[in-house]
Amino acid sequence: MSGEKNILNAKLWVKNYADQLFRFASMRINDKEAAKDLVQETFLAALRNVDTFNGEISEKNWLYTILKNKIIDHYRKKSSSLISQLETSNNESEYFDEENHWIKNRVPREWQIDYNATLDSKEFLEILQQCMKRLSELLKMVFSMKYLDERESDEICKELKITSSNYWVILHRSKLQLRGCIEKEWFIK
Amino acid sequence: MNSSKLFITCREATLFSIKREEKSLPFSERIKLFLHLLICEFCRLFDRQHKFLSLQIKNLHSHETLTDLEKDHMHHLIESAANQN
Known part of the structure; x- marks a missing residue:
């Protein structure tokens, strides 16, 4: 492995990743607006946590990891109320x-x-x-x-x-x- | 419902077939499913078709994109958040 670490370039995030992250989210969530919001929150959360980025994984994978957690949170908020419908x-x-x-x-x-x-x-x-x-x-x-x-x-x-x-x-x-x-x-x- | 009975309904058979796909079907139930599929052509079709669909889902890709306006807005938000840090 080379000693080079991955770096972040927040200025290019939207240009480089917004569409692919949005597609990933919209495949998993029916609500387009909610999918868009999750992508936006992902970028903002990434900005807040730049210090935790250690360069071991690529910028892209790092953003995906954040988005996946956001999607799970979104699911989790909804699942308990939806479960009761399932039973009826x-x-x-x-x-x-x-x-x-x-x-x-x-x-x-x-x-x-x-x-x-x-x-x-x-x-x-x-x-x-x-x-x-x-x-x-x-x-x-x-x-x-x-x-x-x-x-x-x-x-x-x-x-x-x-x-x-x-x-x-x-x-x-x-x-x-x-x-x-x-x-x-x-x-x- | 009597769980020791040998013959299962189509409703059970379709569920069993999904569980089997995930390798979550106990041996005794696998036998019951096997027997049901021998005699029921509809559940046999269901069994093949739902597994076929699992296979196809791997090829799914979304083609949706954000509008330029939405992206500009996002970009702007990030810039201003970055400037605050």
């Missing part, structure tokens, strides 16, 4: 009947693709993104932490202060909804 709503019943079998017009249909391969299609990814946006806030939080950030389930529960049974209800609902949305918008038009 039961939206799996959109998909299953009283005997807990698929409702006739909700059954999965064959998509006629190779399920083990990546689908190389821009439009598909756009629809996937739109379908993810339709997930309610709590589902989106857990879902993003799991599938975008690839965090472990027990970490997610700890960070958001949710029980593991809540966690499974949330993932179950997210996947049911997302699958249904993709099928409707992409495969069966």
Whole structure:
């Protein structure tokens, strides 16, 4: 390793990183304004903490770390009030009947693709993104932490202060909804 | 619900299938899921499709950007905060 340390150049932060940090945040938070505010707070927090920057990681990674913590804080503030909604709503019943079998017009249909391969299609990814946006806030939080950030389930529960049974209800609902949305918008038009 | 029963519902099978993806499904439940998937083509499809979606999510990128005005505003804020330090 070279002895060179990374340095900070706050004057260029917005130009160099604002868009990429904003994209990172807006993939994880439905509210565009809130995503923008988090990016702004990230820069301001970074300024306040320049002294703690030791140059071991790049400026960019350092800003990302701050933003990730801001996103978790944002999630955490909301998760407790959202959890109570989770317990009162039961939206799996959109998909299953009283005997807990698929409702006739909700059954999965064959998509006629190779399920083990990546689908190389821009439009598909756009629809996937739109379908993810339709997930309610709590589902989106857990879902993003799991599938975008690839965090472990027990970490997610700890960070958001949710029980593991809540966690499974949330993932179950997210996947049911997302699958249904993709099928409707992409495969069966 | 009787947890010792061998046959599970589609609602349980879809949940089990998600747990299995995360390697969080105990052995006895893996057997139940296996049996259910043998006889239920819908849950078999669900199983393949939701795993397919997990795979695709890795390719997601946002193309959204901030407006120049928003960036100017941000830049201005940082400058003035930096000058105060």
